[in-house]
Amino acid sequence: MAKPVQIEVWNPNGKYRVVSTKPMPGTRWINLLIKQDCRVEICTQKKTILSVEDIIALIGDNCDGVIGQLTEDWGETLFAALSRAGGKAFSNMAVGYNNVDVNAANKYGVAVGNTPGVLTETTAELAASLSVAAARRIVEAD
Numbered sequence: 001m002a003k004p005v006q007i008e009v010w011n012p013n014g015k016y017r018v019v020s021t022k023p024m025p026g027t028r029w030i031n032l033l034i035k036q037d038c039r040v041e042i043c044t045q046k047k048t049i050l051s052v053e054d055i056i057a058l059i060g061d062n063c064d065g066v067i068g069q070l071t072e073d074w075g076e077t078l079f080a081a082l083s084r085a086g087g088k089a090f091s092n093m094a095v096g097y098n099n100v101d102v103n104a105a106n107k108y109g110v111a112v113g114n115t116p117g118v119l120t121e122t123t124a125e126l127a128a129s130l131s132v133a134a135a136r137r138i139v140e141a142d
Contacts, residue, residue, distance in 0.1 A: 005054050006044045014039030019058050020067040021050055024093060038064075056081045065089035075101040083108035095119055 008023075010030050015037040023042050033040050043050065043058055049071045050058075055078055059066065063085040068074055074090060079101070082090065091113040092100055105112045133139065 005050075005057055007058070008042045008044050010034060010040040010042070011037075012039055016064040017041065017062060018065045018067065019043070019063055021055060021058060021072060022069050022093075024067075052077055059085050059087065061085055063087045065091070067091045067093055070094035070096070070099055073099055074105070076104045076107075079104045079108040079110050082110055089113070091115075 011034045014034065016039065018033055018038045018040050020040065020042045023044060030040050030042075041058070043054075045054065047054070052073070055066075055068075055072060059078075059081050061084075063082060065087055066082060066089075068090060070092065072078075074092070079090070087110060089111045090100070090105060092115070094114055095116055095118060097112065097114050100112055100114075102112055
């Protein structure tokens with residue numbers, strides 16, 4: 001069994017328990033969940049990638065939803081654990097869902113979401129910046 005993971009709790013008396021496997025930028029997302037009467041638990045463990053055992057420990061015995069990361073392999077084991085805990089929703093903090101076994105989520109009745117389009121502007125900006133840097137030979141001049 002995995003050791004208990006470190007968490008930060010927002011709205012401890014919320015009706016619905018939502019777990020985030022990593023801290024995310026800003027607090028708007030937290031405030032939106034709190035407005036929906038959610039208890040928000042954010043894993044603050046200093047690990048790049050959480051193990052399946054760590055995530056199962058985070059889910060615990062009672063969990064309504066999880067916000068996960070691209071680095072986590074959401075398959076049969078995790079969706080079974082989330083379903084056993086009463087979970088009905090999983091959201092991937094990523095544009096894609098290559099790390100999510102959608103068939104396993106369907107099997108356990110867990111709705112899956114992601115964040116399409118979230119990186120479109122950033123990707124375009126980076127491409128433009130790299131083009132200017134190459135044209136102006138900035139790296140060579142540094």
